[in-house]
Amino acid sequence: MADQGTFSCQICGIHKRKNDLVPAELVPASIVDIVTKEHPAWSPEGYICKSDLNRFRIHYIRDVAEKEKNEYASFKGTVSDDTTVENHLPKNDNIEYEKRMTFGERVSDRLAEFAGSWTFIGVFTAMLFLWVILNSTILLSRAFDPYPYILLNLVLSVVAAIQAPIIIMSQNRQEVRDRLHAERDFEVSIHTDSEIHRLHKKIDYLATNQAQKLMEFQSFQLEFIEELLRKTD
Secondary structure: OOOOOEEEEOOOOOEEEHHHEEEHHHOOHHHHHHHHHHOOOOOOOOEEEHHHHHHHHHHHHHHHHHHHHHHHHHHHHHHHHHOOHHHHOOOOHHHHHHHOOOHHHHHHHHHHHHHOOHHHHHHHHHHHHHHHHHHHHHOOOOOOOOOOOHHHHHHHHHHHHHHHHHHHHHHHHHHHHHHHHHHHHHHHHHHHHHHHHHHHHHHHHHHHHHHHHHHHHHHHHHHHHHHHHHHHO
């Protein structure tokens, strides 16, 4: 028959003194979850002996450590897969676009580039002066285009008529390139935003979950130390 100063442990069923027991209502919820899996009849109104409570504490610490180990392994594998150089280096849109260009498009770009340079202005001005000098002084008696230089006006009109569509085609392709760059910048912005959001979630997880587990471990350590000190007294 149990003494009036003793109470029964819900786990082992042994009657012990109150100093060797802990009220069930003071057991942390994380430990209660483990206890109820092994003992479904657990009641928050009873007691649990310190030896059984320590056993469940160790069980909880081992479960948490194993879970953290698995999460770290999974996270490490995900990071190693995502941090490869090939995944983070953006594609060069200019190279991809130039591979699809036809010969005519390449020629038109070169002509438009030359027509918009100081070299073209210098060469064209020199040719005009040479044309005028030849037909006005050197070939005065046998000029092939005498003043008012009708043939020269025709040549200039033809050059302007051909040059205009070439420049327009080159500008259209430049607009396509600008649109590709804008789309690439948008994709990079979306990717960056998602990565920042993912990092925030991980930081929040570490700041809340890990901090809570750390405080629980420290609480268990303090309780173990207090029990050891009581036994040594």
